[in-house]
Each structure stands twice: as structure tokens, then as C-alpha cells.
Amino acid sequence: MTEHDGDDSGREPTGTDSTNVLVLRRGTHGVPVERYVEAIRDRLPDHTVELARTPAEERDAIRTSRYVTGMTFEDDLLEAAENLEVFACAYAGTDHLPMDALSDRGVTVTNASGVHGPNMGEHVLGSILHFTRRFHVAARRQRRREWRHYKAHELQGSTVTIVGLGAIGTAVADRLEPFGVETVGVRYSPEKGGPTDDVVGFDRDSFHGALARTDYLVLACPLTETTRGLVDSAALTTLSPESVIVNVARGPVVDTDALLTALRSGQIRGASLDVTDPEPLPEDHPLWNLGNVQITPHNAGHTPKYYDRLADIVAANVRRVDEKGPAAALENQVVP
Incomplete structure (x- = not known):
């Protein structure tokens, strides 16, 4: 592909002040x-x-x-x-x-x-449904040619907390609307409201109050001083053992060591990670081998x-x- 010199379209520039x-x-x-x-x-x-x-x-x-x-x-x-x-x-x-x-x-x-609204909204929805219907369990049994029933879940009636109500968080909330879920948004200025049923701030009491009723925690926020390490051992303790984390934000929003402990001990049900800390995730990192973790290589934005x-x-x-x-x-x- 050759460099474009502005005159191969057959049209003259509108003026010498046009921005290149x-x-x-x-x-x-x-x-x-x-x-x-x-x-x-x-x-x-x-x-x-x-x-x-x-x-x-x-x-x-x-x-x-x-x-x-x-x-x-x-x-x-x-x-x-x-x-x-x-x-x-x-x-x-x-x-x-x-x-x-x-x-x-x-x-x-x-x-x-x-x-990134449409594509990342769909990625999050797919990740939630992956854990709701436990397709990862089905995939393992298919590889073994094993016809044996397993427990699944329903998304309807669940509570989904979305951290970050920008374009991505809004797209997630919009796509969840037909599924009959309760949604909670977390943002810096909760008084502004948002596309979710409830909106809270980042203060500790409000955030942990939201976590306590969360089935699916979606992280779609920028990495800031407030959100770095937001999901730490204390947050993971507040979450229900049946909860799932979906991170399409930045890896450091989650404390990786605390997450590993929670996943190994059954403190939470699972995690879908499009971003990690460190990133790229090293080949020998234990997250790769956990059966309750779904990893995509920072691909939600594709x-x-x-x-x-x-x-x-x-x-x-x-x-x-x-x-x-x-x-x-x-x-x-x-x-x-």
C-alpha cells in the first residue's frame, strides 16, 4: 500500500488549512x-x-x-x-x-x-452464560466421551454487579435486560444514576453491600488509584461462594494472589479473565490449570x-x- 497523497480520490482538498x-x-x-x-x-x-x-x-x-x-x-x-x-x-x-x-x-x-460496546458486551454475556450453564464442564465430558449429567444454573433471578458504567458497562447492562436479572452499577458519581436497577459508589460500605448480593461481578472499569486492587481478599470474602467474576477491565483491578486462593478453596465459583496480572500470563502460572477459570488473551475487544x-x-x-x-x-x- 502506497502512502496516500490526498489527490487520488479525484477530489481537491477543501483548503490549505485541512488537518492531515x-x-x-x-x-x-x-x-x-x-x-x-x-x-x-x-x-x-x-x-x-x-x-x-x-x-x-x-x-x-x-x-x-x-x-x-x-x-x-x-x-x-x-x-x-x-x-x-x-x-x-x-x-x-x-x-x-x-x-x-x-x-x-x-x-x-x-x-x-x-x-468496544457491542463486542465486549457480547463477550461478557457469553462469559456469564458459560458459567451459568457450565459449558466448561460439558466440554471436559465431551473430550472424555462421557455421557453423564451435571448441575447447571439459571441466569434469571440473579444479581449482576457491573463496576464501571461507561460505554462497555452500559452495553453489558443493555444486553442483560432480557434475561430477567437484577443489575447493580458501581461508579464514582452514583448520584448520576445509570442503566442499572441500582447504582452505588466506590466507598467501602456501599461496594461491599453490593458484593454481598452479587452472583456475577463484571469488571469494566478503567485502572485508577481507586480501582487498582479493588477486588482484594476482603472483597472476595464478601462475595458469595456461588459468585463468578468476569474481568474485561485491567488485570490489576483484581489481586491475583487473593483470586487464586479464592478459586482454589471454593470461596467463589469461578472467574472469566480476559485480562490478567501479570499480562501476558506466563506459561507456568497456576491460573492456566484451574478448572473453574476461563482465560481469553485480552481478546474481548476484538x-x-x-x-x-x-x-x-x-x-x-x-x-x-x-x-x-x-x-x-x-x-x-x-x-x-
């Missing part, structure tokens, strides 16, 4: 970043959308780039980004970015919030429509910058 876009070279979810470039070009045919293919090309291109998008932002790129105005992070979470340094330079940061949804956000924000300048209020803007 630099796409950094790292892709995600095993999908080539070229797909992302193509999606942005389709939506911005009158702009130059450049893909830097080597580290040297990235450093050179970013010196004059005002609008950059990518998965990560390394220190050497930040040093070279002399004219950067907007960085469009291609992940929903921004805890891996040098946010303080970007803020000090006056760089506006946006994220991919909303991109969808063939990932880059299309992300490109919609980026293109709309580029047009806002064209119209109103770098001070424009942008979709998914991250407040420092």
Missing part, C-alpha cells in the same frame, strides 16, 4: 493497522492520511504532525512531536499514555470509548468493525478541528 492525519505503525487485535488507515481515508477523502512504517519514519513525520492517532505513544515520539495538537488514542483506556507530559504540552487526547468505529470518531473530530481549530471540543476528549 498521521497514523502510528502499531496495530491491535491481530488486525493490520493498514485497515485503520484505509478506514480513515474512506471517511476523509480530502485529507492526507499518512502511515509511518518504521520507527525512523514515525519520528520524522511526527515533527510536523498536528493530528496523530495510534495505540501507544512512546517517549521518543513525544520528544519529537513539536507541533502536536491532538492525539487520538485507539484504545478506550489511556492509563498507558504519558498523560501528564501530553497535558503539559497542551495536547488534546481523545480515546476509543464506545468502540471485532472486525473495530477500526471502522474508531475511524468514525477520528474523522468527525478532524472535521471539528478543521472548522473550529485546535481548541474545538472533541468527541471522547479525555479530561486530564
Whole structure:
């Protein structure tokens, strides 16, 4: 794929002030970043959308780039980004970015919030149903060609607590609605309400009160000082022995050692982990061998429509910058 020079679409640029876009070279979810470039070009045919293919090309291109998008932002790129105005992070979470340094330079940061709603909502629902109907037990017996009944559960009438009521948490709540469950949301500002039947805050009493009535605990929150180690030994003690944890947030939201103890001792029924701490999970880690653990390799966010949804956000924000300048209020803007 050759670099796009803005004139092969047969249309002239709208003006010399149109914002060009630099796409950094790292892709995600095993999908080539070229797909992302193509999606942005389709939506911005009158702009130059450049893909830097080597580290040297990235450093050179970013010196004059005002609008950059990518998965990560390394220190050497930040040093070279002399004219950067907007960085469009291609992940929903921004805890891996040098946010303080970007803020000090006056760089506006946006994220991919909303991109993951449908796919991650479906992943969570599938994980819950996996443990509800105990498909992991069926798979083991199928491998043994063993026709023997086993105990299963019903989702109807259960209580599902969702930590984090952003786009992903909301998508989970929406998809649970037809199943006849009670939902509890946990968020920083419970007075704002949310898509769940009940909403509580992160204060210890409220959180543990929610845990005490939880059958399925869904973690869909960013990693912050508040959420790091949120599910610790005390939280696991409060949970019912029949409860299941589904983590699509970040690995460190859960205390791994405490989780191992709880899973081994029957303190909780099981865990579906799309993220782990450490990550990637080492080959010799004991979590791999527990029969009541489902592990996916940070795959909940994978969808063939990932880059299309992300490109919609980026293109709309580029047009806002064209119209109103770098001070424009942008979709998914991250407040420092």
C-alpha cells in the first residue's frame, strides 16, 4: 500500500488549512493497522492520511504532525512531536499514555470509548452464560466421551454487579435486560444514576453491600488509584461462594494472589479473565490449570468493525478541528 497523497480520490482538498492525519505503525487485535488507515481515508477523502512504517519514519513525520492517532505513544515520539495538537488514542483506556507530559504540552487526547460496546458486551454475556450453564464442564465430558449429567444454573433471578458504567458497562447492562436479572452499577458519581436497577459508589460500605448480593461481578472499569486492587481478599470474602467474576477491565483491578486462593478453596465459583496480572500470563502460572477459570488473551475487544468505529470518531473530530481549530471540543476528549 502506497502512502496516500490526498489527490487520488479525484477530489481537491477543501483548503490549505485541512488537518492531515498521521497514523502510528502499531496495530491491535491481530488486525493490520493498514485497515485503520484505509478506514480513515474512506471517511476523509480530502485529507492526507499518512502511515509511518518504521520507527525512523514515525519520528520524522511526527515533527510536523498536528493530528496523530495510534495505540501507544512512546517517549521518543513525544520528544519529537513539536507541533502536536491532538492525539487520538485507539484504545478506550489511556492509563498507558504519558498523560501528564501530553497535558503539559497542551495536547488534546481523545480515546476509543464506545468502540468496544457491542463486542465486549457480547463477550461478557457469553462469559456469564458459560458459567451459568457450565459449558466448561460439558466440554471436559465431551473430550472424555462421557455421557453423564451435571448441575447447571439459571441466569434469571440473579444479581449482576457491573463496576464501571461507561460505554462497555452500559452495553453489558443493555444486553442483560432480557434475561430477567437484577443489575447493580458501581461508579464514582452514583448520584448520576445509570442503566442499572441500582447504582452505588466506590466507598467501602456501599461496594461491599453490593458484593454481598452479587452472583456475577463484571469488571469494566478503567485502572485508577481507586480501582487498582479493588477486588482484594476482603472483597472476595464478601462475595458469595456461588459468585463468578468476569474481568474485561485491567488485570490489576483484581489481586491475583487473593483470586487464586479464592478459586482454589471454593470461596467463589469461578472467574472469566480476559485480562490478567501479570499480562501476558506466563506459561507456568497456576491460573492456566484451574478448572473453574476461563482465560481469553485480552481478546474481548476484538471485532472486525473495530477500526471502522474508531475511524468514525477520528474523522468527525478532524472535521471539528478543521472548522473550529485546535481548541474545538472533541468527541471522547479525555479530561486530564
